Amino acid sequence: MKKIIIMGLSLFVLAACSEKEQYTQLVHEKLLNDPDVKSYHLDVETMTECIVDLSSKKMPGFAAFEPDRKTAYLGYIKMLGLKKAEKPEVVLKELKELFGSARGLADAHRNYSESYLECMSTVTNRALDAKEEALAAE
Numbered sequence: 001m002k003k004i005i006i007m008g009l010s011l012f013v014l015a016a017c018s019e020k021e022q023y024t025q026l027v028h029e030k031l032l033n034d035p036d037v038k039s040y041h042l043d044v045e046t047m048t049e050c051i052v053d054l055s056s057k058k059m060p061g062f063a064a065f066e067p068d069r070k071t072a073y074l075g076y077i078k079m080l081g082l083k084k085a086e087k088p089e090v091v092l093k094e095l096k097e098l099f100g101s102a103r104g105l106a107d108a109h110r111n112y113s114e115s116y117l118e119c120m121s122t123v124t125n126r127a128l129d130a131k132e133e134a135l136a137a138e
Contacts, residue, residue: 041127
């Protein structure tokens with residue numbers, strides 16, 4: 001009986017992790033083509049990790065395997081793909097339902113945008129600090 005419970009719980013956790021991985025992959029793909037990331041020569045991996053971590057903290061739920069968090073990841077994935085959707089008006093309607101309202105969707109978009117801006121600032125400052133330290137060491 002314990003083995004069945006452990007296996008079931010493991011599958012549940014792994015399934016939730018797949019949504020986070022999809023979200024991480026989508027953020028990474030968006031950053032690869034981001035003009036700001038390119039112009040500031042920022043590390044895409046670092047930016048991706050930062051954005052996913054920050055935005056996840058403000059998502060519903062407390063852990064990746066919780067159903068609310070899983071739904072949030074799916075919503076964020078759909079939200080980030082809105083511009084590439086064949087029928088954006090249909091996807092927008094689905095997003096409003098997924099996030100509970102237009103306000104919920106706006107809050108999710110704000111969370112992502114704030115996370116992006118905070119990470120841009122943090123990663124840029126770290127890069128500048130590293131350059132200054134390298135120049136001072138010479």
